[in-house]
Amino acid sequence: MPLESLDRLPPPFFKQGPSALSRLVFYSALALFLMVADARFRVAQPLRAGVATILYPAQWLALQPVQMVQTFTSYLTDLKTARKTELAARVQLAEQSQRAGQVEQLLLENERLRQLLALKDRVQAQAIAAQVLYDATDPYSRRVVIDKGQLQGIEPGSPVMDEHGVLGQVTRVYPFVSEMTLLIDRDQVIPVMNARTGTRSVVYGAPTPHGGLLELRYMSVTEDVKEDDLLTTSGVDGVYPPGLPVARVISVDRRSDSSFARIQGRPLAQMQGVMHVMVLSPVSRPEIPDGSTGAPNARPAPSGSPAATRPGTPRTPAPGVSP
Numbered sequence: 001m002p003l004e005s006l007d008r009l010p011p012p013f014f015k016q017g018p019s020a021l022s023r024l025v026f027y028s029a030l031a032l033f034l035m036v037a038d039a040r041f042r043v044a045q046p047l048r049a050g051v052a053t054i055l056y057p058a059q060w061l062a063l064q065p066v067q068m069v070q071t072f073t074s075y076l077t078d079l080k081t082a083r084k085t086e087l088a089a090r091v092q093l094a095e096q097s098q099r100a101g102q103v104e105q106l107l108l109e110n111e112r113l114r115q116l117l118a119l120k121d122r123v124q125a126q127a128i129a130a131q132v133l134y135d136a137t138d139p140y141s142r143r144v145v146i147d148k149g150q151l152q153g154i155e156p157g158s159p160v161m162d163e164h165g166v167l168g169q170v171t172r173v174y175p176f177v178s179e180m181t182l183l184i185d186r187d188q189v190i191p192v193m194n195a196r197t198g199t200r201s202v203v204y205g206a207p208t209p210h211g212g213l214l215e216l217r218y219m220s221v222t223e224d225v226k227e228d229d230l231l232t233t234s235g236v237d238g239v240y241p242p243g244l245p246v247a248r249v250i251s252v253d254r255r256s257d258s259s260f261a262r263i264q265g266r267p268l269a270q271m272q273g274v275m276h277v278m279v280l281s282p283v284s285r286p287e288i289p290d291g292s293t294g295a296p297n298a299r300p301a302p303s304g305s306p307a308a309t310r311p312g313t314p315r316t317p318a319p320g321v322s323p
Contacts, residue, residue: 109275115163116278125241126281128152130160132274133177142185142207144168146277149176157239159280165245165268166190166233167277180277183246183267184212192216192246193234197224200234203247203265212271214247216263221254225263238284 018026038044116129128148136143148154150173158170160180168188172179181188188205203214219225229249235242247265254261 112163113276116276125283128154128279130154130178130277130279132277136179141187142168142182142205142212142271143171144180144182144274146178146180146279147176148279149174149178151175154178154279155282157282159240159244159282160277161244161280162269162274162277164270165247166240167267167269167271167274169239170279178279182212182271183214183269184208184271190240190246191234191237192231193242194225195230195232196226197229199223199225200236203231206264212267213250214265214267216249216265217260219261219263221259221261223261225249225252225261227252231265235283239282241280241283 034044113129130146130148133145133147136145146160154170154173156170156173160167160170166183168180168182168185169190170178171181183190183203183205184207185205186207190203191200192203193200201216201219203216206213206215214231216225216231227249230245231247231249233240233242233244233246245268247267249263249265251264252261253263
C-alpha cells in the first residue's frame with residue numbers, strides 16, 4: 001500500500017471540544033464543588049450508601065482470609081497467655097497457701113503473746129520477752145537456749161514462763177544468749193502449793209521418752225491430794241513469784257507398802273515446741289553487805305532465838321529488868 005493513501009488527520013475526539021487544559025480546570029472545579037457540597041449538604045451520601053451496599057459482599061470475601069489468620073494468631077497468643085497465667089496462678093496459689101499457714105502460725109503466736117502479756121500484768125515482777133533459739137547440745141538434759149543474755153538484763157536463776165505457766169529457770173547466762181533448764185529436767189526442783197488445799201510441797205522433774213512429767217515427792221498417803229488439783233508456786237524459795245501455775249495432778253498412787261504417796265503431775269507450760277517465753281526477775285536477791293557495819297543488813301532477831309543469845313550480839317533488856 002502506498003504511504004500517500006494513509007490518513008494522517010487526528011481523530012475526532014482530539015479535534016473537537018475544548019482543549020485539555022480547559023477540561024482539567026473544569027473537572028478540578030467540579031470535584032472541588034462536589035467535595036464542598038458533600039461535606040456541607042451530604043449530597044453524595046445516597047450514592048455512597050448504594051456503592052457500599054453493592055461492594056459489601058466483595059469486601060467480606062476479601063477480608064475472610066485476613067480474619068482467619070488474625071483469629072488463628074489470636075488463638076495461639078491467647079493459649080500461650082492462658083498457660084502463663086495458669087502457671088502464675090499456681091505459683092501464687094502455692095505462695096498464698098504458704099502465707100495462709102504462716103498467718104495461722106502468726107495468729108497463734110499473737111494469741112500466745114497476748115496471753116503472755118496479760119499474764120505479765122498479773123505478775124508483779126519485771127519481765128523480759130525472749131524467743132527460744134534451739135535446744136541445748138546435751139542430750140541428757142532438758143535445756144533450751146533463748147536470745148536474751150546478760151546485756152539484756154537476764155540474771156542466773158530467773159524464772160521463765162509462757163502463756164500457760166512456769167516453764168523453767170535460767171541456769172547459765174552469756175552476754176547475748178542464756179540457757180534455760182525446763183521443769184521436766186531431773187535436776188530441776190520447784191516448791192509448789194496445792195491451790196485447793198493450800199498444802200505446800202516440792203515437785204521434781206521426771207523426764208520421759210515422750211515429753212516429761214513432774215513428781216510430787218514426800219507427801220503422806222493420808223494427805224488430801226486428788227487428781228486434777230492445780231499446783232502453783234508457793235514463793236517460799238524467794239525465786240518464783242507466788243501464784244504462778246505450774247502443773248496439774250494426773251495420778252495419785254497410795255501404796256500400802258510405803259508411807260509416801262506417788263503423785264505425778266503434768267506441766268501446764270508447753271515443754272516442747274515453745275517459741276516465745278517471758279523471763280521474770282527473781283523475787284529476792286542476795287543482800288549487799290553494809291559498808292558501815294561490815295555485815296549484811298538483817299532484821300533484829302526475836303527474843304529467845306539463837307541469834308539473840310549468841311556471843312557478840314547485844315541484847316536490850318526489857319523495861320523494869322536489870323541486865
